[in-house]
Amino acid sequence: RLIFWSLLGVASLLLLALLAFAAMWWFIDPDDYRAQIETRATAAIGRPVRLTGGLRWQLGRQIFIASEGGEIANAAGFGPEPLARWSGIRLGVTARPLLDKHVLIDRVEIDGLELQLQRDAQGEVNWALQLADASADAARQSVIVRIAAVELRNGYVRYQDAASGAD
Numbered sequence: 001r002l003i004f005w006s007l008l009g010v011a012s013l014l015l016l017a018l019l020a021f022a023a024m025w026w027f028i029d030p031d032d033y034r035a036q037i038e039t040r041a042t043a044a045i046g047r048p049v050r051l052t053g054g055l056r057w058q059l060g061r062q063i064f065i066a067s068e069g070g071e072i073a074n075a076a077g078f079g080p081e082p083l084a085r086w087s088g089i090r091l092g093v094t095a096r097p098l099l100d101k102h103v104l105i106d107r108v109e110i111d112g113l114e115l116q117l118q119r120d121a122q123g124e125v126n127w128a129l130q131l132a133d134a135s136a137d138a139a140r141q142s143v144i145v146r147i148a149a150v151e152l153r154n155g156y157v158r159y160q161d162a163a164s165g166a167d
Helices: 002-027 032-043 096-101 132-139
Strands: 049-051 057-058 065-068 071-073 083-084 090-095 104-112 113-120 145-149 148-155 156-161
Touching: 032 049, 032 113, 096 104
Parallel strands: 104 145, 104 148, 113 156
Antiparallel strands: 049 071, 057 065, 065 090, 071 083, 083 113, 090 104
16 A cells, blocks of 8 residues: 555656646747846846747756847947857756756757957957856855856857958
């Protein structure tokens, strides 16, 4: 009897976890958080971030959130082209550490990255970002974020140096 009730309890917990994932999948639309994601990313790097494509969940051993396009604006004085543009990006978050307020981004996959690196005649560069103070954010939120791996596919980098004329 004890084994039966124990197995029934474990099966009930698994069913509850499955229902929670299904509810997240069907009832929570990541596009509803687009403005919040753009605002926080913009504040974190000091440049406007725009998500141009749809956002979606991908559930499996990991929880993936995928963006089907976006861009990071260029620095002032470096032209209208964005610093970075991508056709797809996926962030894979490991579920278990979330219970301990640790965000382990196991995988970042970027497809179609177009990176425009520039140096002007005075030696200023467009890739120097003004990152927000991560330690203050971590202390305020008591959340630890780590990234384990980054994968780039189908991308290119263009480097232009106005001082030397290199392109």
